[in-house]
Amino acid sequence: MWLVRPIEMDDLQGVLGISGEQGAKLSSTLPKQEDALAAKIGHSTRSFADKLKNGESARFLFVLQDTATGKIHGVAGIDARAGNGQPFYNYRRDALIHASHELGVSRRVEVLYPSHALTDTSLLCAFAIDPELKGTDAFELLSRTRLMFIAEHREWFSSRMVVEIQGVQTSHGEVPFWDSLGRHFFDMDFETADQYSGLLSKTFIAELMPPNPIYVTLLSSAAREALGHPHELASPTYELLQHEGFSAGCYVDIFDAGPVLEARTDCLRTVVTSRRAILHGSPADTGDICLISAGSGEDFRCTLTPLGETLKNEIRVPVSTWKCLECSSGDDVRVAPL
């Protein structure tokens, strides 16, 4: 069975295996270095246990585990406050009209403004999964578990959610937007900058990023085309999140210009459609497959289960599901349709 649960220190090697297979982009939230990852796991554990140090903001990491083998197949995260107490950088796409009444001309000029407006919104991040599982139920489970968690702990999160989607990158690893803009100022390649962004404080972005707005028309044509477009490998994620109620607004990533999806937390499909119910046993593995979560904080678990319902807000699930969730009959759980 597929289980999603809070990350533990023992998952370190398993997660390194997953993140190592991913492209550069992921590193900004999930480092490939062992000690840096260990620090993230520690931070996550404190967040789940609600034992954060002074000034820390909550960052949750979940892992997708095959209960039969114990192997880790994916990881996903939520930052309760984007930027984690530091500025969260984006470019805001905006337009100016350059017009002259005397000359009878009017022209729309697109501009990218450096922005911190999304700071402190809640951020879905650090999503990485075994490539073979892309588009499967396990993929949906891993991604949506985070929303089940948010539904369960709504007060820990902000009223707005954002997700950064990986931007366009060529098969040779070149990032057209970076090459046209960031490279001039950071004096390093995209991968290095992205790594630093995960490892170091964000101060270096403030130090190196051009402080003034950027005229889109002065970017290379490849960079202009990449603006706000997701990486093709990110399209399953993009579609899933759109279905969930996220949509692309006017923000893009400062490094690769990938779209930033936004949503109101209370309008997310999982938050709206999930509901609490009381757990009961079922003798048969019948019914529609649903998401089911139980427990809170560090005991939070989420899995997929065939589900039968009664009229008294009770649900009937196989005993294997109970075991997976570490629950017993009569416990409160949360369910949502797949």
Next chain:
Amino acid sequence: MLVIRPLQETDLDALYDMAQNAGKGLTTLPADRALLERKIQHARDTFNQRCAPEAGLYLFALEDTELKRCVGISGIQARVGLDEVFYNYRLSVTVNASRELGVHVRTPTLQLSNDMTDTTEICSLLLSDSHRGGGNGLLLSRCRFMYLDSFRKHFSEKVFAEMRGVSDKHGRSPLWDALGSQFFDMEFSEADMLSGLGNKSFIAELMPKYPIYVPMLPDAARAVIGKVHDNTAPALRMLQAEGFNFNGLVDIFDGGPVVEAFVHNIRTVRESISRHVLISHKQMDLSLPASERVMVSNVSFRDFRVTTIPVECIGPDTVTLSKEVADILLVESGDQVHLAPLKDTISKTHVPGGARYGKPDR
């Protein structure tokens, strides 16, 4: 004989011909009769003190007295940016550095500025092909510094000139193509023409207001920022010899440099002397090479005249002029005139009483 005098209405035809032959790139004097007529009128009003001296446009004609025709023009705009907005880009540098990462990046930027507002501009120099050489270009350009010197209070302490930037033989400017045209759907030559017609600030309103990061521009455009057109290189050298220097500003259209100097530092001003006129009945040899002649001007605001005479005419306290030259300069015996070197190479030994060469008391 060639003499500098204020431009007048009868010069319109000659001026129009010159403007037509000059082709594209001479922003301040487009071949537009109505506009040229207005400029002449403005200049007339200025010299006749019908407008405030600070708002004046001082246009000088180079007249060939035998042909009785204007063969060149040069000008001084007393102040720029008073009734419209005068734009330049300032070529600046932004440093982004991270000690943590050991990164230190210098990024040149172009920042829109109005820094030249309320400053005197020398402009509109045009010399007919038939009269090139023999120091005529020098006379046409430098006569302005003699005027500035004589009437300093009407002008700013600093004067500047916008030098024509790089464009190819079809009138295409690499900087305009990379920058201006992205914001303004127009060919450089057209924009340049419009700006000569007095629409420059309208166009500037359409230009980007935020700083432009130079590394984001294509190589061809970056290469011409602060560079002059080949045809303008001699004019630039001449101004550099006068003490003008690039001041970090460039034209917003073609990237041509702005050069400036303080009036008191301009070579012509520093080296000018004054003498009293002594009229002689001897003829003067006016066909000497430029290096053996000096500029001589009267001190009239309204009827300013400059011509050149042999350097030998200068005495310790006086300058000896033939009746003909005195008449052309509108001076009589005993009047004060100013003298200044025409060519860079003039040496002090050429000037009798060289010990007193320099600023006289006045």
